[in-house]
Amino acid sequence: MVTAATAFQFKVGGDKGWTKPTGNESETYNEWASRNRFHVGDSLYFEYNNDSVLVVDHTSYTNCNVADPIFKLKDGKRVFVFDRYGFFYFISGKRGHCLAGQKLIVRVMVHPAAAIGSPQPAPSPMEDDDGDGWDSFWGPLPHNSTIKQTVASYFMTALGGVLVMMYLLM
Known part of the structure; x- marks a missing residue:
């Protein structure tokens, strides 16, 4: 028996989209991500102006390194589909924005209805808590x-x- 899994699209940043934080936000991008459950097949919708979204590894995320992204989303309105479970790291491609808090970690889980095959595991997201509060959301890894x-x-x-x-x- 095959069960179809429903995929959801999440708009990052709500109505204001993917923007540099001003300090007046009610929550960070990571706080928003911690309130949601992401599964393989779901997607993130990024809307932005004069910026880009970089998919990076944990080290580049931690250091806000824009020099060597895994993947770059540009052109203002882009969708990123999760094709595996594990951790995904996103930062702004505009220098200085990541340091201001325009960065996001998403933990993607295997959807129970889609767990027919054996997806490839993601690389380990981090070796220890680096002070960004991630362990408080997901527990120690x-x-x-x-x-x-x-x-x-x-x-x-x-x-x-x-x-x-x-x-x-x-």
Whole structure:
């Protein structure tokens, strides 16, 4: 049985869009992201003027480094679709805007209805809390969690096989 998953589009920044914070905002981009649940297939809609959105790694996010993005969204109105689960990092492409707070971390989860295949895991988002409050939103992240999950999966598969064999031999 195949179940269709519903994808949602989230507008970053609400009515004002993707803009440099002025200090009068009621919440940061990361506070907004922490209130939402993003799944594979969902998308972010960025609307902006005289700017761009850079998809970067954790180090570039932390350091507001605009020099070597993974991907660049430009042209004022763009949609970014999440094609995997894990963490995604976005910063403004305009120098100085990221340091002012125009940056966003999104945690994408596997949608239960879409968990038929085995999506590739994302790289580890961070090794420890770097003071941006991310741990307060999602809790501390275990080191090498992908490896631990894989080992646990193999163990549970083997244990299940042993139990089936024991049942058949009874």
